[in-house]
Amino acid sequence: MAGIGFELRKILAKPGYVNTLRAYGYAALISSGPWVLSIVSLAVLGVVCQRMASEKQMEQVFAAVTYVYALSLILTGPIQMVLTRYAADQQFSHKTGKIFPAIVTTLAATSSLSATIGLILFVGLVPGSLLFQLSSACLLMLVSSIWVMTTALTASKNYHGVLGSFVLGYAISFLGAWLLTLWLGPAATMLGMVLGHLILLALLLRLTFKEVGELEVKNLEIFHYFKKYSHLAFCGLFYNLGIWIDKILFWFISADRKQVAGVLYVSPDYDQVVYLSFLTIVPGMAVFLLTLETGFATHYEQFVQRVLGKGTFEQITEAKQGMVSSLREGFAQLIKIQGALTLLLIIFTDQFLSFVGLGAVQSGSFQTTALGVFLLVLFLSHLTVCFYLGKLRDAMLCCLIFALVNGGVTAWSIYSGEQWYGFGFLVASAIATTIVAVRVNRHLRFLEYDTFTSQSIHG
Amino acid sequence: MLAKPKQVSDVCLLLEGTYPYVPGGVSSWVDQIVRGMPDLTFSLFYLGNQKALRGTPHYKLPENVTSLTEVYLYDKLSPEELTPGNTPKEVSRPFYQKLHGFLNGETDAGRLAKFWELIDCLDAAEGSYTFGNLCKDVEAWKLQLEMYTRLASTESFIDFFWTTRFLPLPIWHLLSARAELPAARVYHSVTTGYAGMIGAVAARKFKAPYLITEHGIYNNERLAEISRAGWIYEAENTMFRYSEGLSVFKRLWVEFFFFLARVAYGSADLIFALYQGNATLQIGYGAEAQKMEVLPNGIDPNKFDEAFAKRAARLSSSSKQHCIGFVGRVVTIKDVKTLIRSARILSQKVPRAVIQIIGPTNEDQEYFEECQAMVEEFGLQKVVVFLGSQNVLKILDQIDVMILTSLSEGLPLVILEAFSVGIPVIATDVGACRELIYGRTPEDQALGPAGIITKVSSPTETAAALEKMILNPLLTREMGLAGRLRAERYYTQKALLARYHQVYTDHSWSPMHSLNAPR
Numbered sequence: 001m002a003g004i005g006f007e008l009r010k011i012l013a014k015p016g017y018v019n020t021l022r023a024y025g026y027a028a029l030i031s032s033g034p035w036v037l038s039i040v041s042l043a044v045l046g047v048v049c050q051r052m053a054s055e056k057q058m059e060q061v062f063a064a065v066t067y068v069y070a071l072s073l074i075l076t077g078p079i080q081m082v083l084t085r086y087a088a089d090q091q092f093s094h095k096t097g098k099i100f101p102a103i104v105t106t107l108a109a110t111s112s113l114s115a116t117i118g119l120i121l122f123v124g125l126v127p128g129s130l131l132f133q134l135s136s137a138c139l140l141m142l143v144s145s146i147w148v149m150t151t152a153l154t155a156s157k158n159y160h161g162v163l164g165s166f167v168l169g170y171a172i173s174f175l176g177a178w179l180l181t182l183w184l185g186p187a188a189t190m191l192g193m194v195l196g197h198l199i200l201l202a203l204l205l206r207l208t209f210k211e212v213g214e215l216e217v218k219n220l221e222i223f224h225y226f227k228k229y230s231h232l233a234f235c236g237l238f239y240n241l242g243i244w245i246d247k248i249l250f251w252f253i254s255a256d257r258k259q260v261a262g263v264l265y266v267s268p269d270y271d272q273v274v275y276l277s278f279l280t281i282v283p284g285m286a287v288f289l290l291t292l293e294t295g296f297a298t299h300y301e302q303f304v305q306r307v308l309g310k311g312t313f314e315q316i317t318e319a320k321q322g323m324v325s326s327l328r329e330g331f332a333q334l335i336k337i338q339g340a341l342t343l344l345l346i347i348f349t350d351q352f353l354s355f356v357g358l359g360a361v362q363s364g365s366f367q368t369t370a371l372g373v374f375l376l377v378l379f380l381s382h383l384t385v386c387f388y389l390g391k392l393r394d395a396m397l398c399c400l401i402f403a404l405v406n407g408g409v410t411a412w413s414i415y416s417g418e419q420w421y422g423f424g425f426l427v428a429s430a431i432a433t434t435i436v437a438v439r440v441n442r443h444l445r446f447l448e449y450d451t452f453t454s455q456s457i458h459g
Numbered sequence: 460m461l462a463k464p465k466q467v468s469d470v471c472l473l474l475e476g477t478y479p480y481v482p483g484g485v486s487s488w489v490d491q492i493v494r495g496m497p498d499l500t501f502s503l504f505y506l507g508n509q510k511a512l513r514g515t516p517h518y519k520l521p522e523n524v525t526s527l528t529e530v531y532l533y534d535k536l537s538p539e540e541l542t543p544g545n546t547p548k549e550v551s552r553p554f555y556q557k558l559h560g561f562l563n564g565e566t567d568a569g570r571l572a573k574f575w576e577l578i579d580c581l582d583a584a585e586g587s588y589t590f591g592n593l594c595k596d597v598e599a600w601k602l603q604l605e606m607y608t609r610l611a612s613t614e615s616f617i618d619f620f621w622t623t624r625f626l627p628l629p630i631w632h633l634l635s636a637r638a639e640l641p642a643a644r645v646y647h648s649v650t651t652g653y654a655g656m657i658g659a660v661a662a663r664k665f666k667a668p669y670l671i672t673e674h675g676i677y678n679n680e681r682l683a684e685i686s687r688a689g690w691i692y693e694a695e696n697t698m699f700r701y702s703e704g705l706s707v708f709k710r711l712w713v714e715f716f717f718f719l720a721r722v723a724y725g726s727a728d729l730i731f732a733l734y735q736g737n738a739t740l741q742i743g744y745g746a747e748a749q750k751m752e753v754l755p756n757g758i759d760p761n762k763f764d765e766a767f768a769k770r771a772a773r774l775s776s777s778s779k780q781h782c783i784g785f786v787g788r789v790v791t792i793k794d795v796k797t798l799i800r801s802a803r804i805l806s807q808k809v810p811r812a813v814i815q816i817i818g819p820t821n822e823d824q825e826y827f828e829e830c831q832a833m834v835e836e837f838g839l840q841k842v843v844v845f846l847g848s849q850n851v852l853k854i855l856d857q858i859d860v861m862i863l864t865s866l867s868e869g870l871p872l873v874i875l876e877a878f879s880v881g882i883p884v885i886a887t888d889v890g891a892c893r894e895l896i897y898g899r900t901p902e903d904q905a906l907g908p909a910g911i912i913t914k915v916s917s918p919t920e921t922a923a924a925l926e927k928m929i930l931n932p933l934l935t936r937e938m939g940l941a942g943r944l945r946a947e948r949y950y951t952q953k954a955l956l957a958r959y960h961q962v963y964t965d966h967s968w969s970p971m972h973s974l975n976a977p978r
Contacts, residue, residue: 310615310692313607449600452620457594457628458535 036282037166038069039275044174045193057186060128063264064136064190066271067121070244072114072144077236078226079110080151085232086225087152100208101219103152107145114144126262128187135190142197149204161207169200231392235399239383242403242432246410246424247271254414270421273362277369280345284338284377291330292384299323300388307451320447327385327444334381342374361418368422375429382436389447394439402432468502468525470963471643471661475506475654479518479527482819482848483788484872485649485674486517488756494521495956499963502526502641504661506633506653509533530636532629532653536590540635543591546584554580554588555598562606567721567745574722578660581634590631594624611707618692622708626715633657640664645963648723651677651744652716655723662726668969670962671723672731672754674869675890676740680792681716683867685709687791721745728969729962733870734891734899755891756870757955760947763855763879767943770856770880774936781811781929784858784882786851786873787865789820789827794864794887799830800918801864803837805925812929814862816845817854855880860928860935865889866915875950878942883935884910885924895945903949909942 042065046058083106087099118137126133153162173196180188180195226233250267251257257267299322306316345352349363358366379402386395410424443450472478478489493501501524507513510531520527546554557576564570581588593599603623611619633653640661646669648658655671662669685691691708705713724730724746731754732738738751787793795816802814820827827845834843846854851873861877861884868890875895877884886892893912898904911924928935962968 307617310617312613313604313616314612316616449597452617453595453600456541457590457624458541 036279038073039279041170041173042066042069042275044170045177054186058189059266060132060260060264061186061189063260063266064122064126064132065139065193066266067264068118068136068140068143070247071117071121072140072147074237074240074244075114075117076110076144076147077240078233079106079148079236081232081236082225082229083148083151083222085229086222097216098219098221099152101216102222103148103208104217105219106222107148110148111141111145115141121263126264128261132187132190135188135194138194139190139197142194142201145201146197146204149201149208152208153204162204165200165203165207169196169203172196172199229392231396235392235396238396238399238403242399242406242428245403245407246422246428247274249407249410249414249424253411269362270365272358273366274369274422274425276356276358277366277373280338280341280370280373281377283341284334284374285380287334287337288330288377288381288384291326291333295326295330296323296385296388299326303447313448316448320444323447324444331378331381334377338374338377342370345370364419365421368426372422372426372429375426375433379429379433379436382433382440385440386436386443389440389443389450391439391443394436394443398432398436398439401435402428405431466525467642467644469499469644471502471504471641471646473504473506473646473648473654473658473661475650475652476508477649478505479503479516479520480505480507480513481822482517484756484869487872488674489649490518491757491952492956492959493524495952496960496963497521497523499523499960500525502643503528504641504654504657505529506657507531526641528636528639528641530632530639530657532632534632536628536631540589540631541591541594542589543595544584544587544589546588546592550580550584551588551592551596551598554584555596555602558599559602559605562602563609567718570718571721571725574718575663578634578663590628593627593631610711614707615692618708622691622711626711629653630656634660637664643667645670645966645969647672647963648727649674651720651723652681653719656719659722659726668728668966669726670729670731671727672733673737673741674733674756675867676737676744676869678717678720678744679740680867682713683792685712685716717744724750734894736891737869754955754958755950756872756875757950757952758872758875758879758946759952760879760943763852763876766852766856766880770858770882773856774859774932781809781813782857782859783812783814783925783929784855784861784877785814785816785818785863786861786876787818787863787871788822789816789818789830789845790823791826792866793818794866794916795826795830796833797916797918797921798862798864799833799837799839799843801921801925802839802843804918804922806839806842808922808926809929812842812925814843815854815858816843817847817849817851819848820845851876855882858882860885860925861910862921862925863887863892864913864916864921868892870895875946878909878939878946878950881936881939881943883928883938883942885913885921885928886910887915888912889915895950896942898945899949903945906944906948907937907941909938909945 042062045065046062083103086102090096090098090102115137118140122128122136122140123130123133126136150162173193176192176195177189178192180192184191247267247270250270251265254267254270256269257265259265299319303316303319303323305311306319311319346367349367350360353360353363353366379398383395383398386392386398406424406428408424409427413420413423472489472493474485474489477483478486503520503524503526505527507529508531510529513529513531554577557573557580561570561573561577564573603620606623607614607616607619630653633656636657637660640657642665643661644667646658646662646665646667648655648669648671650673651671655677658669658671661667686705686709688709691706691712721744724741724744727746727750729752730741730746730750731752732741733753733755735753738753742748742751785793785795785798789795798814798816802812805812831845834840855876858877858880859882861873861882863871863874863884863886865871865887866889868887870891871886874884874886874892878895884892884896886896894903896910896912897908898906911927913920913924928938
């Protein structure tokens with residue numbers, strides 16, 4: 001009987017080590033990164049290709065790129081989450097050699113899936129030149145792969161390399177789009193994008209390979225992780241679906257929608273406003289990331305240290321209090337900064353909209369969605385804490401609620417009139433934030449209980 | 460419940476880590492009892508550590524053993540048992556109230572009362588309360604915290620947590636086996652500890668008389684084991700205080716075992732001690748004096764007549780005596796290391812002396828390996844020989860002097876066996892060794908010493924005694940004869956069996972006798 005109890009220490013140490021959790025933080029944050037990137041690149045694309053093609057032709061490129069981003073994010077949401085978890089676990093158990101093969105395997109699966117979807121969508125359902133159709137499908141495959149690679153690179157220490165790759169990749173995309181449009185006409189704009197993204201993907205792959213130095217390319221273990229961490233996968237799916245569902249509904253059921261080509265629709269009034277609002281996510285996420293890194297993670301590490309390092313209960317609780325107060329500070333900071341920004345935007349909506357070239361008609365929905373983004377930042381931050389605390393099921397349910405409410409209320413708002421536009425997103429963010437905050441609060445209150453009683457006596 | 464009276468055995472023996480799986484003194488004793496009473500039926504309730512470690516039975520069960528139930532205290536619980544059950548509030552609330560009362564009990568009597576109430580609560584829960592509840596219920600967590608604050612608030616919480624989670628695990632296994640307790644007319648635990656506790660539970664369940672026979676003092680053995688245990692956490696700066704020399708966690712374990720003994724003693728109607736010294740200790744641990752009876756182990760000396768004759772013949776043809784026998788398991792409690800140290804001293808004075816270590820070496824492999832390493836280090840490969848398990852009856856005639864260096868003993872059967880063959884015994888001053896070797900009553904003492912008593916853990920004294928014996932064949936022979944005489948007169952199996960047979964069949968000693976017990 002000797003020693004049974006004390007073997008378990010190892011198990012307690014196994015599942016939730018801080019670095020594993022830290023990766024979660026990045027994963028959640030990263031889901032806002034591509035977003036910002038997508039919108040910015042769309043805007044730049046607009047500027048680059050201005051006046052080179054007819055508005056109609058440009059619109060088609062725009063709509064296609066938007067679809068590519070939406071689809072790729074929804075598609076890779078689950079993959080990103082699970083791959084992050086897998087990589088972090090392997091890192092924790094010092095089996096880093098398994099990561100690169102897992103990435104390659106995942107990439108292969110992702111690209112075949114997204115290529116299939118791309119072909120069906122762009123070749124099958126969107127009329128246009130074959131060059132445009134194929135390069136659109138190709139772009140979907142590349143962008144999806146890039147999101148997967150981005151996830152894999154969160155653990156990378158080579159920030160400069162990653163940033164450089166993105167800068168170079170996007171520069172080539174826009175330059176290519178511009179040159180090819182000049183040379184071959186608007187049908188080739190897409191091809192330029194494809195070229196740039198291809199180079200970006202290659203650069204990212206090379207970067208990862210350099211860091212890992214593995215030649216193995218097959219690791220099917222990763223697929224078991226989708227089953228093992230199905231909550232996580234669904235979390236990624238629901239979250240991204242939740243982010244896009246209001247736009248998708250506007251494309252397909254709103255009266256203001258416009259058919260661009262085949263199944264490509266746009267809903268310019270809503271789209272422009274909501275993309276703009278979304279850009280305001282940046283300061284809030286930056287603040288929260290800083291809080292996580294400097295305060296919360298450190299205190300969480302201390303908490304774990306004290307649990308495992310034979311601390312008294314008082315010391316353990318004290319460390320938890322540190323976590324709680326650092327979170328409080330972080331949220332206060334976030335509310336202050338994001339709140340101030342949102343407030344300013346709401347007060348000066350008209351000036352701001354006319355500055356970026358949008359009409360005053362859209363000011364109502366801009367205000368609504370800006371407030372929604374403010375709440376979304378809070379939601380995303382709490383979600384990250386949920387990941388830290390290992391409450392994946394809760395996180396998944398909150399994301400599901402977010403998606404359902406956004407879908408439901410948006411559909412209602414579309415039928416109820418323009419003054420309600422954006423309410424789906426606002427209400428969904430508000431409800432999801434409230435629920436996730438209540439859950440996080442509760443989990444923090446019961447943190448000691450959870451930490452200890454969740455361990456099985458037999459390991 | 461007992462519709463088929465055929466299934467009711469005369470005696471249920473509750474055996475912890477002994478017969479029929481683990482060889483040793485207690486096992487031989489059980490074998491003696493069961494074989495010695497072919498007219499009675501026995502059901503056996505065996506408690507082991509883990510099923511995987513069980514091994515093969517060391518004894519073939521005689522025909523009068525009607526059943527063997529096995530419970531493993533440290534086996535993994537099934538997923539069902541680890542999943543919290545849906546305990547009705549009207550069951551769980553009083554359960555936790557009582558558990559609170561039990562954990563905070565000021566007196567042993569108070570805690571004992573709560574213990575039985577808790578058992579009744581578990582009966583009422585009818586399986587809806589699982590070990591998972593104990594692990595996951597917030598009420599249980601709160602009790603754990605409360606206990607921590609009261610007992611160990613400055614200690615490592617994680618160690619406290621696992622200690623208090625592991626303490627109830629064997630109890631849980633045992634209580635889960637309540638349904639499998641065999642129906643019997645009398646329950647007899649051969650130790651206190653877990654077997655004592657479940658014996659008390661069984662006797663209460665079947666309203667049958669309950670008795671305990673303790674060979675070694677279980678509490679003492681656990682106390683020794685726990686104070687040495689490296690796996691129980693102690694803060695490095697723990698100050699050694701004589702009043703409470705043990706760390707909080709070790710104290711928890713010790714008090715836990717002490718409480719189990721209280722349960723057994725409290726329920727027992729009759730408690731047998733092997734000798735007066737043990738009886739005194741048992742009383743110290745909470746046994747009531749009026750329940751105590753001293754009944755030494757016994758042996759059938761005639762079984763050894765042949766060996767006795769063979770040995771006598773061997774000695775008359777050669778006066779060279781140099782074969783020293785150690786019969787026992789190679790484990791810490793037998794202190795083989797002191798024997799090896801004394802062998803080093805002895806071999807310098809009497810180079811021809813050989814010490815044969817006869818007994819299983821696989822019970823504590825690590826200790827055995829340490830012993831072997833010592834032998835090699837001292838260059839005693841020719842002096843100290845490990846023979847492993849042997850048929851003692853067949854090799855006793857080869858032995859000139861028997862040695863026992865145990866840290867703790869009850870009334871070692873091996874001494875009686877040695878006596879029966881006429882072998883003098885050198886033994887440490889533990890258990891009944893002194894009265895065995897020097898005699899208990901004045902007339903017993905008049906038979907003369909049957910060997911030499913030495914201090915515990917004293918290689919020099921042990922070596923001196925060995926030297927004295929080997930160099931004085933005449934003295935050795937005299938002592939051997941005194942031993943044979945003593946065994947024949949005071950330690951016969953016949954007397955032992957007669958008393959137990961009486962206790963097993965006539966229950967007038969038990970207050971349960973008047974109750975409506977199954978007969």
